[in-house]
Amino acid sequence: MQLIELCTKDNLIIDAGALFTGIDQQVNKNVRVYIWDGKVQSIEKQAVNSRVEKPVGGMKNRRVIPANNMTVVPGLLDCHVHLALDGVSSPSPHRSVLRGRIRQKLASDLAYGIVAVRDGGDRDDIGLVCRDKVNNMELKGPVVMASGNAVRKKGEYGSFLGAGTTPKELAKTMKKLLMKNINQVKVLVSGIVSFKEYGRVGKIQFSLQELEQIVKIAGEHGLKVMAHASSDEAVQLCIGAGVHSIEHGYFISEDSLKEMADRGIAWIPTVIPVAVQNQQRVPSKIGKAAVIEHTYQRQLRMIRLAQHLGVLLGVGTDAGAAGVQHGVGYMQELHLYQEAGLTLEETLLAATRNSAQIMGMKDSLGIIAPGRPAYLLLMEGDIFANPGKQFDIKYLIRPQQEKIAEGSYQSA
Ligand SMILES: [Zn+2]
Known part of the structure; x- marks a missing residue:
């Protein structure tokens, strides 16, 4: 498992074979997840032979994870x-x-x-x-x-x-x-x-x-x-x-x-x-x-x-x-x-x-959606095609942790 901690300027694109957002039970196939500033920017359907157009925040620090044979789920x-x-x-x-x-x-x-x-x-x-x-x-x-x-x-x-x-x-x-x-x-x-x-x-x-x-x-x-x-x-x-x-x-x-x-x-x-x-x-x-x-x-x-x-x-x-x-x-x-x-x-x-x-963290964790902090898990294969199989976790992506004041993350 590789841990990727995102800096604010990191520009990450994930081409996901399957995406489970955690909002409902739906599984989205072949989508592209844009991440910028430690947050999910947008989720779009992958176009055939699509090319990455000018991403938000410019091309600097851009990285693409080809995850067409992987499933993406929230942390x-x-x-x-x-x-x-x-x-x-x-x-x-x-x-x-x-x-x-x-x-x-x-x-x-x-x-x-x-x-x-x-x-x-x-x-x-x-x-x-x-x-x-x-x-x-x-x-x-x-x-x-x-x-x-x-x-x-x-x-x-x-x-x-x-x-x-x-x-x-x-x-x-x-x-x-x-x-x-x-x-x-x-x-x-x-x-x-x-x-x-x-x-x-x-x-x-x-x-x-x-x-x-x-x-x-x-x-x-x-x-x-x-x-x-x-x-x-x-x-x-x-x-x-x-x-x-x-x-x-x-x-x-x-x-x-x-x-x-x-x-x-x-x-x-x-x-x-x-x-x-x-x-x-x-x-x-x-x-x-x-x-x-x-x-x-x-x-x-x-x-x-x-x-x-x-x-x-x-x-x-x-x-x-x-x-x-x-x-x-x-x-x-x-x-x-x-x-x-x-x-x-x-x-x-x-x-x-x-x-x-x-856990009182429903605004920051638990789902993958535009505007949300990017806590994503990438697993090998389409996990929904083999539901009993053990997960093979390839990447854990999260915003770079910053020093936070004591008592932050209070329950709400
Ligand atoms: Zn106990």
């Missing part, structure tokens, strides 16, 4: 990662080791065409540090939307994601968190799903009133709330409190999905963490094979149903969770959406347009 977005976690062990205590791994994770996201990630939080603000290092151009990586510490109840699940709070200290905890200039609030509403007993999920952590308070305070700062919620009871609580996205949602019900579709609440089903456990199929400490298999199959069915009901479906991997690698895990997640019954077009809409909306 991908991962709605749920943990940059502090490495998919193998728990967070490394040694910061220098961690730093090396983070560089690797960010590079691997780019290698798989991921242009933005939403970090689901960690105890040590590593996600926040990553965001700032990318923004300050000390590290090369996708845009990072950081949550800082996850809001969780003291004594309940998730000590590696945040220090924990008591109901009494909730307002103070929120205030402290917001001072760190986070991009969205991550809250743990339930524990994790059991792989030993089908349908069992860890305890609910907050009351409806407490959750409403979290959503309200976040809203006053223009921030969305992403809620870790498995069990339908936890999902219902989240819907009632008006969170913006349900993360995981194992054991979500049809009624909940219908309500979410009505209210525009997004769902990030993160199947890959369960799928990897299912693939291993070895009796382990983690759980029983049949329980894992059923949980996995149920999640696939609910994804298909969510798509059918018109739920705003995004793509997130929980990269950093056991067995889920940054970058490659995303490709596996896309594959699972298709296994659930979504078409490649539907899957890509979830991965681009929908995920950009969920």
Whole structure:
């Protein structure tokens, strides 16, 4: 994969065999995409034997990418990662080791065409540090939307994601968190799903009133709330409190999905963490094979149903969770959406347009259109002709990253 970072004066023309803009499910064949000043200028039908006429901005720095045997899609977005976690062990205590791994994770996201990630939080603000290092151009990586510490109840699940709070200290905890200039609030509403007993999920952590308070305070700062919620009871609580996205949602019900579709609440089903456990199929400490298999199959069915009901479906991997690698895990997640019954077009809409909306970046990322920043992915062949095939990413094109002020890319 070659990363092309566009300077303002770069004049790029891509002759694309197929173009998926992310605006709808349509695939445009044989088009020419003009890029200037880091933005898409126009998209035109390729004329037979066409010649590049005088492009906007003059002929200087002009470059043509002959991509007639390639497919162009918008840069991908991962709605749920943990940059502090490495998919193998728990967070490394040694910061220098961690730093090396983070560089690797960010590079691997780019290698798989991921242009933005939403970090689901960690105890040590590593996600926040990553965001700032990318923004300050000390590290090369996708845009990072950081949550800082996850809001969780003291004594309940998730000590590696945040220090924990008591109901009494909730307002103070929120205030402290917001001072760190986070991009969205991550809250743990339930524990994790059991792989030993089908349908069992860890305890609910907050009351409806407490959750409403979290959503309200976040809203006053223009921030969305992403809620870790498995069990339908936890999902219902989240819907009632008006969170913006349900993360995981194992054991979500049809009624909940219908309500979410009505209210525009997004769902990030993160199947890959369960799928990897299912693939291993070895009796382990983690759980029983049949329980894992059923949980996995149920999640696939609910994804298909969510798509059918018109739920705003995004793509997130929980990269950093056991067995889920940054970058490659995303490709596996896309594959699972298709296994659930979504078409490649539907899957890509979830991965681009929908995920950009969920992450509060719908004006800059997620679609390819005139006037938009040029975040483009070029893949070998017509991917829609072979929907099950692994993507072979040739180029990732994006505007040259500039130092941006802390706290930019705020959710909207
Ligand atoms: Zn997570």
